[in-house]
Amino acid sequence: CGESRNDPILRSFDGMRYPFQLAGEFVLAQTKGLDIQVRYQPISNTASFTSVLALRYDKHVVTFKAGSNSVWIDREVHDLDINAPHLVTKNLAIVLEGNKFAVLAGRQRLYVAVHSSRLDVRVQPAPGSQGEWKGLLGNYNGDSGDLSTREGKVIDIRDDEVRRKQYGDSWRLSQAESFLPYVDDQTTETFTDRSHPTSSFKLSDLDDKKFQELAALCKKNGVSGSAALHGCIYDLGASGDMSLASTYANSLPVLGVLETADTGGEVAVRVPATVAAGGTLPVFWFGPAKARKKLTLRDDKGKVVSRTSIGRKSPRTWLAPTTAGTYTLELDAGGTKASTKLVVEPITVSLEAPKAVDGAATVEVTIKGAEQSNGYVGLLPPKQSNLKKRLTTWRASRSGKVSINAPARAGTYTLVFTVRGSNGERVLATRPLEVSAARATVEHSAAVEAGAFIELEINGPRARGDVVALFAGKDLVARLDAGRTPPKLRAPAITGTYKLRYIANAADGKAVLAESVLKVTPASASIDAPDTVAGGAPFEVELKGPLRSGDLLALLPPGQEALSKSVIRRPAVARTTLRAPYEPGTYQLHYVLADSRRLGKTIARRTLRVTPGAKRPKATDRPGAVPIDGKLPNLDLKGAQLKGFGSSKVERVVFKVPKSVEARSLLQIKMDVTGKIGLGDFIEIALKGSKKPAFRVPAMSAQFPVPMPDKPGTYELRYVALIDLRTKATKVVTTSVVQVTPGAKITVKSPSTAAAGRRFEVTVTGTPGMGTLILIVKPEVKT
Template sequence: MIVFDGSNSMWGQIEGTAKIEIAQGVMDNLLGDWTESRRVGLMAYGHRRRGDCTDIETIVAPGDGTRADILDRIGGVTPTGKTPLTSAVEQAATELSYTDTPATVVLISDGLESCDRDPCALAETLEKGGVGFTAHVVGFGLGDADAGALSCLAERTGGQYIAAGNAEELGQAFSAVATAVSEPEPEPEPEPERPEVIVTGPETAPAGSLVRVGWDKTLDNRNYVTIVPAGADAGEYGNYIRVKDRSEGDLRAPADTGMYELRYMTDEGDKVLGTAAIEITEPAVTLSGPETALAGELFPVEWTGAVHGRDYITIVAMGAEDGSHINYFRVKDRSRNKLRAPAEPGLYELRYVLEEGERTMASQAIEITEPEVTLSGPETALAGELFPVEWTGAVHGRDYITIVAMGAEDGSHINYFRVKDRSRNKLRAPAEPGLYELRYVLEEGERTMASQAIEITEPEVTLSGPETALAGELFPVEWTGAVHGRDYITIVAMGAEDGSHINYFRVKDRSRNKLRAPAEPGLYELRYVLEEGERTMASQAIEITEPAVTLSGPETALAGELFPVEWTGTVHGRDYITIVAMGAEDGSHINYFRVKDRSRNKLRAPAEPGLYELRYVLEEGERTMASQAIEITEPAVTLSGPETALAGELFPVEWTGTVHGRDYITIVAMGAEDGSHINYFRVKDRSRNKLRAPAEPGLYELRYVLEEGERTMASQTIEITEPEVTLTGPDEIRAGTEATIEWTGAVHGRDYITIVPVGAEEGSHGEYFRVKDRSRQTMQAPEKPGLYELRYVLEEGKRTMARHKIEILAADAPLESGASLSAPETAAPGAEIDVGWEVETESGDQRITLARGNQAIFTWLEAIKISGEPPVKLTLPEEPGMYELRFLDVANQAVLSRKVIKVE
């Protein structure tokens, strides 16, 4: 199929002639003699409508003898629209049935894809999915930069891409494509023979067992090995396992005996690639148990010849169908276990059943007989009480004893307990008086094995308390005739439904206690309530009255201060006194304290000035019993400190108008939010103190902050400046020896001087000492030779304020002398630098070398022998890092000078 570009860009001219005319004029170069033996068609795109990415037309359908028709019709193509070349090639391939037969497409285009498709991705798809698909591409008038976007169509499908820049080159390109197309289509490669897989397995295996199967190769992880009857059709399968990335696995044998085949099969097409014969034999299973067992009991069973752990032993009615079961258990890796007998007496069978196919492999008859159970309890009991019960002949620990209404159906229960391994226990009586039954019930089948009648009678309970009580107070209550310790006494609104409660307590083993009155005055009831059924057994009316509470405090207080409060008429120690915004809802609080057994205390004022209320609030119901207005006013606080301070130093601060000892003075970044702080101290009962400056220089604020609400009451600007710290020490020293370190400009006595390897992270430290009030100190050098750094570090922020490089030499190394080196401290990777020197002595072999910092003395990366006047030029490595320049007297094996240089 020829796919011809009819897009608007074909009107472009080459040497004064439109590209469409040039292409139409040399078309016969493409349509040579080869068209007589091939089916050829013509497709064009972009030749009918503007801006339409679907403008693709098959002008001449592929067929025999179409050359003349194509040459005639090509002249009617008028460039008009877009360039949907990817869709056109895809449509041409589809019309040629490229997935079933070899297909060739010749694309002629002067432009790139303009309809958001990727021709390279299409080429991948056509190559993978096609049967001998080839695309040849002629790029007409395309620049080199654009050619790659089209050439991939040809390159990825085995075709040719030919660029043409004028009429002559286009004619030559068409001729070259004609030659390529005229070559006979290659014969499709024969389908490779399917590889054989060797399958291995045992010659025999018991029915239902796991069979270990092997295979010598895995062709696809989703292939599978199955077991089928000998001679089964290809494609059939029974139990199977996926081969995954293994070479063996366990396969479940069928339940039926006979001759079978193990087969390795492909997941795609279910083709058989390997087989092995196997005979499935009858398992030798035995089963034994007692001849009789009691209904519902656990009885012992033993077996031999277990086939698979998920086989099971069950009990079924005599003659039941295979696959039936009542109670059962899996055999797992055991040879004995216990099985639960059914609830109904009669003739049954024990069976060993294969999980595979549910075939019965062994069985034994068993008779289930009636248990002899007795049950005894009192003839009467009080509603809700615990009463004693005894029994004999327990069948199973999960059987239960219950109490039910007389004549209730089997399986009913009100209160109950499991018998476990006991012969006596206590049972809770129902709440309602009447005639009931005690029953011993098998868990298995919920059959009643023994019963006894019992009458539940009304308890005689009395309850007494005061006729009145204050809202929220604890008042005394007494009672007699308690039925159960979890019964409770409560107070409820007069006439409330049974089961209602406001405040309550459990009676336990007491006959008196205190109960909290509700917060709201009114008529209420005291009630004794059974936990069982929540029945009210006794009650008494009580009136809850309003307490007489008074509250007094100052008319004004400063924001954040502690001010005195007094009160009378305390109701309960957990009532509280609070301060709230004027008119706030009941239950609101800002600051508060519990009244306990006091009549006066201090309360913290809020941080914000304004009108507030003091309130006495009952804990019960959070009702306000007394209140007083109070105005919170602004404190007059002043704060002063220096205009500047050094980073990390302690500087003096003074203040007046302290509100509370837990207020604090802090330093924060200029403009920081209220409540921010860096370093701070509590004001306590002082008016001056020292504050630590931050580690970073900049503009900051000193602030006096109320602890209450973290409000700033006073502030002052302060500038933190950089300290001028110097640090000196030796340039080199032997390992383990002592060096004298000196410094100036110490900021704080807890600042420290440390020695660390060059390049160690900020904040690292090795050996160190605090500077205290000194200006010099000795320090022992590290034991490991190398390049190190002395650092003066602020304790505040762990900032390094001064550094001094020091080289630790081997303990027996000669110290450098007799020369000096001059070179830059730092330079760029690969840079050429000048190195100068001064030397006191001469010898036959003096060199300047460049080495890594940890490199042995007489080894180097680069060396220059001294033969003239300084300086010499030396090229630095490309790799950043710490390096060392060395002046070596090689003849005398001496190090005369060295200098560190950083490449960055």
């Protein structure tokens, strides 16, 4: 992603960050079909803000302005509903979320955060568009060091003079190319000030007192994280506007950290005045970029607590010590040293959890007072205090809540909360946890038919990671999430005696809490079909058997037993019509019983003799290029001329479709064709008298069902022939009127409650149609 934010700091698509406090109008980013322009206006003698951003896509211009949650589309103002997509065209959509806009322009995405005095923008290029961009955000070629002028000259972006004059001026807008908004006699020159900024700003310009003042203000406004804190302190120092700190909570997320400029021989180190024990500590340093740098932390007695090397990026994120006190942080940059004081504040932590739980059950632990620490919750075995003997460890979340699985064995365990800092790990809170022995039962019928679903009644912890598993000896055959509702497991296709086990994912390891025997009995089926059929001819097949979901009817060629070699494969239903292969031979029809491993087992078979019959049709002899047995004929394109190649040879078409169909249903199009179907012929359906089709499919794909429109009405089914591939001239060969009636009302039934993270059944009635989704959203969310 590339971005322009704050005063402004730019980040190229390839990851280079650099300050760009110029004033005027510029090309931010540009690629085929999409142009993004910005207006930067001064707010002080050292900084400027993005006041206006405009993008042009699909012949439309969309404009955003600082301080306004409105959007201008082709110079007309629009107030968007929260979370409701606004479609400018089918390829250009805008969504407002709070103070942030999300824009989808084809496969490119833009995110614009609106503040009272500025805009922040992020641009996400389309996949596969490397090297196709230009502008202030770079060319997106993977090389962060090749930012170039509009003329293509690569420059050193760290050089202030080059960045301002050669680089910045080359990307300024001319009046002819600008599509930014103006009023009265304004032009792009109205906003151009080549003398800005009149002075430069660096964090090293701040003394320690001012740095601590700005850092405290940023943290008070909820700014956390090294990169965000860096940006906040920099903006406040450069602009002098202290109100900017409050805008960071609603800004775009920060990506990465800033590259540190070379400050020559000057060396300094800055940290926030206070930090919680074990908390994250951003260390800001200034000094020669190429010098080897080392940080040393000493306690109040001068003893070294921790030491680390740092790279070229500032701030460097470090962990504060776990012991409260006053420390000294030293920076050694190639022999030149600087230091600063750091106060580590104590934190008081307590753990809230049940006093007693069942073995292997889920335990909810609440951590109080650890919001600013790098904390972990662990579980120690009975009579054990060594942290290395912990059964398991969970990272404390920002919410202060952790869900853990209790041990399966009974005993008095200890919950411990620890923080990890630059001086190691320290225990801050403990709590006893009484665990009773884990128990579970799985009830089911003693015997079940092969391939059938096993109805289970599960009683047990049903914690995260628990499973009910089916074993044949030591081999796992099938398994089911123990918390799934309803709990159903499919029996294997192979008969025999199996073991069904409840396996708990306990803190002290996997534990089998219940085991029972399950007998799988044979399943039977029969196939009724003719003994002999001519090649290419249709024939009927009747099946008797389980006919369950997943069961298959397969036709295998001579000498083949593997299901993957089948020439026909269909779901097993009571009666179906198949078309015989064109190649003569002795084939076999198989009834394949599905099982939990999806391997399948043939439980019935019948021999089918195919005699010479119809010849295999060519691709253009009938609608549908792929014959019934799935083999695609070769097309000889040698010497084919563009003119007339693929042109339609259809003389007459008669549709065989019902007079009325339900909206959103699938229509199987049948037709009699005189002549040969062209490669560019298509079938479309449109409201009667309308030129705009509701859908369109290639004529050669007409053997597949096609979806009907959502809107009821009188429609025309049209066969459109391509007359000339070069000119794309077409003609309507025939039409047929189809009445689309309202589809059956869609209803959805589901349980009123469901356990978090568990499966539940949903029943849909009516005519949903292709592409229909079932969404789970909160009541306040608009879909």
